[in-house]
Amino acid sequence: MSGRTRSPNEKLGAMLAVAGISNAGLARRVNDLGRQRGLTLRYDKTSVARWVTKGMVPQGAVPHLIAAAIGGKLGRPVPLHEIGLGDADPAPELGLAFPRDVEAAIRSATDLWRVDLGERGSAGGGRYWQSLAGAFSVAAYATPVSRWLITPADGAVARTLQDPSTRRVGHADAQKLREAAEDARHWDSKYGGGDWRAGLVPECLRNEAAPLLTGSYSDEVGRALFQATSELSRLAGYMAFDVGQHEAAQRYYIQALRLARAAADVPLGGYVLASMSLQATYRGFSEEGIDLAQAAIERNRAVATARTMGFFHLMEARAHARAGDEALCGQSLAKAETFLERSRPGDEDPHWIDFFNVDRFAADAAECYRDLKLPGQVRRFTQQALAKPQEGFIRTHSLRLVVAAVAELESGDLDAACAMGEQAMDVVERVSSARSREYVKDFLLRLEPHRAEPQVAALAARARALVS
CATH class of the missing domain: 1.10.260 (434 Repressor (Amino-terminal Domain))
Incomplete structure (x- = not known):
């Protein structure tokens, strides 16, 4: 040693x-x-x-x-x-660059996928990314965001190589990657970023996406290819974020934003920024979280659909809530709700925003009011968020249940808090998510003043076993 x-x-x-x-x-x-x-x-x-x-x-x-x-x-x-x-x-420096040149952007992304994935641990939470040991730094987002804001789309991305051995990439190849991203996104929503199948996403980036990006393709196919790989890289980042590997998530997000620029997909770039915003807010950088959400909003005015804009404003609200600004949080929530109400079935929403509905709005609003220490509002929105079954979103359901338990506790109903807490434990046990367990830890801390109560002692013992 x-x-x-x-x-x-x-x-x-x-x-x-x-x-x-x-x-x-x-x-x-x-x-x-x-x-x-x-x-x-x-x-x-x-x-x-x-x-x-x-x-x-x-x-x-x-x-x-x-x-x-x-x-x-x-x-x-x-x-x-x-x-x-x-x-x-120097491996931990990989993935932090946001190159201006498309060829350099391809190298930056594929180098990250190949080196990062060279040291996979056993199945489970976060070991896919253990080779990247650098610290998360919200300042690392400054250059990527400013360059994306200045130039959100590259001019031309066609790649024509004379070598006969070079793979010719077509629309079917890009579609295959997009389908892989969709399947993985829904799996992640069910079981969390630490589930063993989460490893399929980084493997897909390394074994499938990287060879395609270095192949030969037309401008049209290239845009579709960059779009699909951006979605996959964002998803890999979100999975890393969910298992607590924030430094790896940051690198995947930065590369996802760069690939979205090559795809000329401004709403997708905004979605990556919204993901960055949530991470920054979660890590305690609420002011930077506000900036990242607002960057997504500003570039997407008159570009993104109403549903997409609503989600961007929702992430802005989350950051304002963590900053303790009730007034601005309320304004952002009102905008998010208004945009969501404007959305119609016929809108050309991107497929990756299908999760954002009234229930999701209510769940995030509840978390905003939890951060603002307004338990009455938390109870109102959690009741709305939990009104319908959440079969396809088990992790999200676990988070909502814990927030609901906190709301009951903060409202002074210890019995209801414990009952809701037991329900939450049942669901958290089914997902592999460090984030869900962090919510449980927070609930445990809030229960501490009541530890002498029998029902609290039993629930706390179960919760401690879950998060240990």
Whole structure:
């Protein structure tokens, strides 16, 4: 574990001082980040002292975990050279670029899919992405978003190669990828991003999409191909987000946005931005979440359908709620509802927005009011969200049930909260989703003042077993 030695690493010591992290604190953060990636690490303050004073260089992914730990504290990416570990494997930088040139964009996406997927762990939550150890940084979205806003569509994407061995790509190839994305999207909605079949999406990107992108195709076929691969990359990012692998999700989202630009699909680019917005908001960057949602809204005025615009405003509302701004949240919710009411069956909605309906609006509105600490509103909207069966959206149903349990608890009805909590546990047990379990953890914390009550003790024991 110690690796090779050299002179004292003064850069690392200086960065620890700037970040205000002790040796023991860094060791703990590195161990925690490793555990999230399926790695068993047992570093302590002595290990860190060796890295700093004796220049010992840890092996494998550990240098990237060190950078991630420091970057997480500073709130920005920390390159390896800044901490004196610049000779480590640069793989974690993959996927963060948003190239201006289409050929470079193809290389950026396919390099991410191939290298990232080279180290798959066993089936289950998040190990598909454990080789990417960089820290999530909302600042990494700045350049991609600004370039997309300036130029949301590439001019021409035809790719004509003279090599006779080069694969000629047709509409059927692009359609096959689109169908794969649709199947995976519905599977993810049912069982969560950590289900073993979620691995089919990154495998499809590596084994099917990458060879097609490097083939030969007309401009029309190329647009369809970039559209399908953008959808797949966004979905891979959403699955990574759902299992708590935010750094990998960020890379997939950035590449999905770049591919949407090559597809000249502005609404799809907006959908990727909305996904980025939800992630940023969830990670505690509500102001940036607002900016990302508004970027999607501004570029799609008079372009996207009413249903699509409604969803973008809903993500804006989620970010305003996390920021604690009840007035702006209410305005965004009103716009989302108005756009949704304007939508008609004959509208040419993109297929990926089919999930957004009145029930989904109510569920997200409930979460907004939960964040704003208005339990009466939460109860009203959760009742609406839970009024119909959610057979195809098991993960979403689990989230709604936990939010409903929180609303009952915050309203002072402990018995109803526990009853709803038991229902929630039944559903959360059926999905592989770190997000669902985070909601359960939040509910557990809220139950703590009532831990002496018998019904609470039983429910809490079940919840702890589920999230441990």
